[in-house]
Amino acid sequence: MEETGQLKRAFIDATAGLIAGGISRTVTSPLDVIKIRFQVQLEPTTSWALLRKNLSQPSKYTGMLQATRDIFREEGLPGFWRGNVPALLMVMPYTAIQFAVLHQLKTFAAGSSKTEDHIYLSPYLSYISGALAGCAATVGSYPFDLLRTLLASQGEPKTWNLYRSSNTNLQSREDGLSSLQLFLCGLAAGTCAKLVCHPLDVVKKRFQIEGLQRHPRYGARVEHRAYRNMFDALRRILQREGWAGLYKGIVPSTVKAAPAGAVTFVAYEYTSDWLESALT
Template sequence: MEEPGQLKRAFIDATAGAIAGGISRTITSPLDVIKIRFQVQLEPTSSWALPHGGVYGPSKYTGILQATKDIYREERLRGFWKGNVPALLMVMPYTAIQFTVLHKLKTFAAGSSKSEDHIQLSPYLSYLSGALAGCAATVGTYPFDLLRTILASQGEPKGWNHLRYGQPNGSPSDDSLSSFQLFLCGLAAGTCAKAVCHPLDVVKKRFQIEGLQRHPKYGARVESHAYKNMWDALRGIVQAEGWAGLYKGIVPSIIKAAPAGAVTFVAYEYTSDWLESILT
């Protein structure tokens, strides 16, 4: 049985992580919607990206400003928060699981039974703890990520209307760090993670919308069973859309990752400190 102190620490980590994730996702939802629209768009966003023998015509969205104007004109402000409910249902338990598992793994790796202690790990153990925490959080929240992608990608008119039909890596920082330092840590972690993992995120989004019906004005759709597996999807995207196809939506993704990671880190620290103060 866990000690009262450990249970309190787990409650603080989970609650602070959920609140921080919810705040961050709501603030950055418009950029996430734009990113998803680019990722599920089969047509190249610019003529230079079209490979020799490409099969797709002109694209609906060609840049962040143009996409912003189009979404606002066709769907008004609510279009930028499409799918935000499943996004919150995804990200709040995601960050709750992430920070809770992360603290547990760090405590275990350090060989300390006092979860309240500030634990200093080597970069290798910190990376491993963060990776395992992220895996646990991803597995636990994937269904909501699927719903989020479907609702955010479909545009108008809607094909799916309701839920029933239908990120940042790193460790909690030491208390000696200032809010500005936490902001920079979140910014750097979020930006690097998105830049490295973006092609896999594009592939994930394509699998999530396979066979999804949407209005023809949004261009070609991903047919059912278009890709056999991850490698086939990577190869097919490069062949049909060029290497740039793997990085569709990378600009709004990185723009979103910086404030999202920063807000999550800072909000987590402030919420965690507040919970500590009222529970002691």
């Protein structure tokens, strides 16, 4: 009976996470596409940066509203959902693995094999459990993250080739939280995580598009082996693009993180409660 209960809990967590991730990703896809376009753009996005670096070539995208307008004009509405299918294939398993692993780790950390929904841990154990769950989810979904980045970074006309190459939402369920409270928790968690991790996300995107053939109007491409490692990438981006280079796309990323985290929280809770009722 105990094993059956654990399997049921894992199924509920995984299924609710999968559905919540799919809803959140589809709703916020336009902001994600805009964010990636900025992150893979090597040219500085401000006029003063261009003058300081003695660069004459302007960047394709200079602001969130300008990028939105240009993408819509050049690629139409579907351009904002470019790469959404592999994004769903990435995010849905990611959130499914994350929620399922997180609950099991929290149960283990609490020193209990029980399958109750509400397990209370110290902040340190909650952080470690969330981090490990995020790592497991990242490993399981990374190939689709790579494909999503390649598709989203392509403009029109598309140039194709074969390529090579964390965002962890720490979520814990609390008893009696309203939908508004869940929404606010998701908003705060998503925003803080993006602000802290954004430079590493920029570096990840640069590695993912090494050697990618792109239309010249989208700017210089990242050549093969442009960066030796993560620290070399950080140093080179700082040298050429300044601190602003590490935060390219931070506006759409932050705007996206808030509703994405909030929608994920709320959708997960409602889906989880519905599945529990249906399986009782």
